[in-house]
Amino acid sequence: MTTxxxxxxxxxxxxxTKCREVLNHRIVxxxxxxxxxxxxxxxxxVHNYYPPPVVKVAKIPKNPAGSKARATSxxxxxxxxxxxxxxxxxxxxxxxxxxxxxxxxYDMNSRFPVRRLVLHPLFGIxxxxxxxxxxxxxVLFKDGIKLLRCFCM
Numbered sequence: 001m002t003t004x005x006x007x008x009x010x011x012x013x014x015x016x017t018k019c020r021e022v023l024n025h026r027i028v029x030x031x032x033x034x035x036x037x038x039x040x041x042x043x044x045x046v047h048n049y050y051p052p053p054v055v056k057v058a059k060i061p062k063n064p065a066g067s068k069a070r071a072t073s074x075x076x077x078x079x080x081x082x083x084x085x086x087x088x089x090x091x092x093x094x095x096x097x098x099x100x101x102x103x104x105x106y107d108m109n110s111r112f113p114v115r116r117l118v119l120h121p122l123f124g125i126x127x128x129x130x131x132x133x134x135x136x137x138x139v140l141f142k143d144g145i146k147l148l149r150c151f152c153m
Contacts, residue, residue, distance in 0.1 A: 006035065015050040016040045022052040087144045094127060094140070107133075108149040112137055 002034040006027060006044055012035060028046060029058065035049040035069060035096045046128035063073070103117035103125050116128045126141040 005033070006030070011041070012038065012049075013052050014040075015036050015052060016043065016045065017047045018043045018045040023048075044053065084144060091140060091142055095142070098114070098125060098127070100125060106148065109151050114148050118148075120146075 002017040003038060008027050008030055011024050012020055014035075016023050017024070017085055019040060021032045021043055024041045027035050027049075028039050029035075029037035037046060038049045039046045048052050089134050098117060099114075100117075100119075103119040104112070106118050113133070114128050114131060118128060120126060120139070120141070122143040123139075123143060123146060126139040126146070128137050129140050129145065130138040131150070132138065132147075135151065136147055137148055139146050139148055149150070
């Protein structure tokens with residue numbers, strides 16, 4: 001089987017600059033056996049030849065042992081910790097140092113600085129982790145972090 005050389009007037013696939021797709025084009029001009037200008041058969045636009053993008057196939061490295069098992073990296077990915085578990089660990093680390101006598105009763109119209117102990121009627125004792133302007137604060141309780149209203153201004 002012999003392959004015929006391309007020449008002006010032949011149909012070829014190319015990226016169309018107007019249609020923005022790979023479509024059939026008619027060869028308009030060639031220089032030294034290379035296609036340089038084409039006409040789109042869909043929109044009749046004449047433009048330089050842009051070959052269709054080459055699809056690259058990823059090579060899968062062969063396993064030297066001959067098995068078909070997928071190769072794994074040398075270091076396994078660390079499992080993400082559950083945010084609730086992180087809060088519990090933080091509570092366990094901080095709670096022994098709490099001086100319950102210094103805890104201020106919670107009042108939504110009071111000001112609470114960061115690291116202040118708060119005594120909430122429902123959640124119990126907690127520690128202020130962050131103040132969110134204009135009127136909220138994050139408090140770490142034994143049950144987890146709660147967002148409470150406060151006077152921050």
